[in-house]
Amino acid sequence: MKILLIDDNQDITTMFAKYFQLKGHDIHVSNGGQNGLQMIENGLFDVILLDLAMPDFSGHDIIDYLHKNNKLDHKIIISLTASSVSDDDKAYLIERGVHSVLRKPIDPDELLNYLMRVKS
Template sequence: MKVLIVDDNESITEVIKDFFEFENIECKTINDSQDGLNEIKNSNYDLILLDIAMPNFTGLDILDELKRQKIEHKNIIIFTASVFKSELINEFHEVGVKEVLSKPISIEKMDQIRIKYLK
């Protein structure tokens, strides 16, 4: 199993990476959204955790680019402090978004994600 975390906050990515590695799941972290987009396009992951609020090129920009390039079904979980309308969430589903989670994320919720998507 392989997980990719794309979030500009290095503290968050390290904590989540530690969680997955403790569960013996390979995990890569990227703290730059452009680098994250390139990694999503060029590599295969069982699960991608994507922050929406990143500077310059946001998680929404990443999703738009994936949709534009018809890159779908990537098992993406969105991390956000924002609230999205259901219409926007439906658009996210077209590129593989499985869930939208509000920050902060608890260890219990991360464990539920692990069990649900990384059997």
């Protein structure tokens, strides 16, 4: 599975990169929103894991940009957030084409199982 993880926390991206690699998946990471957006536009990923709270260019900004430019089709974007998300926020994101919103911290085994289910 080709996965893109966008998160400003390097400990998190390093950990998940190791995990998915060891589980035999093709994992790409970005630690910034702008760079992450470029990677989304230039690459084909089975699933994109997107942190919502990032400085400068957040996950929300990425979603808004992709939505405005109709570039969300056929992309599976799963938002990750350590904050509590209100139903309104969730509805807003899903309306804009986000597949689902998951809460951090998340057990990597559970996340992988979820991704496998979503992809199939």
